[in-house]
Amino acid sequence: MDTLSQRWARLEPHTTMTGPDDDRPRPAVLLFHGCGGLRGHLPKYAEVAKQAGWRAFIVDSYGPRGWSRQFAMATVCTxxxxxxxxRAGDILAALHGISQRPDVDASKIALAGWSHGGWGIMEAMSADRSRSALGLADPGNVSLDGVIATYLAYPYVGVAAFNRMRPWRHCPKTLAVIARSDHLTSVRNAERVHAMIRDCGTELETWIADGSHSFDEPMTAPPMRYDERLSDEALRRFGALLHDVAVAPAA
Known part of the structure; x- marks a missing residue:
């Protein structure tokens, strides 16, 4: 079982940073891909963060494990x-490692996850970290206090997400995106989960986007379909969330 430091040592070479070209401590957002792996939409969100004066870190969970997209589609997506x-173990390890960077303001961190990545964030927010959990020997050795926001893009909240109704233990401001035509969950189920999170004290905004699962990913694989207009709106709302929770230093 990995420690936080060991897991981060594996993830760090597969993590890409985008941000202003300086060494000032800045707010940071950590981006976690869906079960299909790294795709073309995440750099767009990273660029939005950069324009807001934030640092963005795209964390690849598959590279350290030697998994191809095809392998992940056949195993993780199923x-x-x-x-x-x-996956929550990766999220906590990345938070642990990135929080220690001198060019990151560890008191102003956001976590953003798409589908499977959103599922992992929800597990990280709700797990009992007082003991070994989430595939880590020391999950409680990273503080969540600096996590001031989460962005959940059509997070997986289907039948395999056994803990989806488990109350969060840390409650940052959250924007939860629901895809109206999501084939993995109904709007009613997603709203029920998000209402539970809101009842825990989280300031949670829900946006029901009139599209399919992965509507912001530039590909079409029925029943998923790319929608440029909704993608642009998602980018705008993502940027607004960052602006709402922290003022970054001028570039």
Whole structure:
């Protein structure tokens, strides 16, 4: 079982940073891909963060494991490997490592996850970290106090997400995106989960986007379909969330 430092040592070479070209401590957003792996939409969100004066870190969970997109589609997307609680270990390890960078303001960090990545964030927010959990020997050795926002893009809250109704233990401001035509969950189920999170004290805004799962990913694989207009709106709302929670130093 990895420690936080060991897991981060594996993830760090597969993490890409985008941000202003300076060494000032800046707010940071950590971006976690869906079960299909790194795709073309995440750099767009990273660029929005950069324009807001934030640093953005795109964390690849598959590179350190030697997994191809095809392998992940056949195993992770089907629930055979790396379920949400396992992915939460990557999220905590990345938070642990990135918080220690001198060019990051560890008191102003946002976590953003798409589908499977959102599932992992929800597990990280709700898990009992007082003991070994989430595939880590020391999950409680990273503080969540600096996490001031989460962005959940059509997070997986289907039947395999056994802990989806477990109350969060840390409650940052959250923007939760629901895809109206999501084939993995109904709007009613997603709203029920998000209402539970809101009842825990989280300031949570829900946006029901009139599209399919992965509507902001530039590809079409029915029943998922790219929608440029909704993608632009998602980018705008993502940027607005960052502006709402922290004022970054001028570039």
């Amino acid at each position: 629930g055979l490997l790396l379920r949400g609680d396992d």
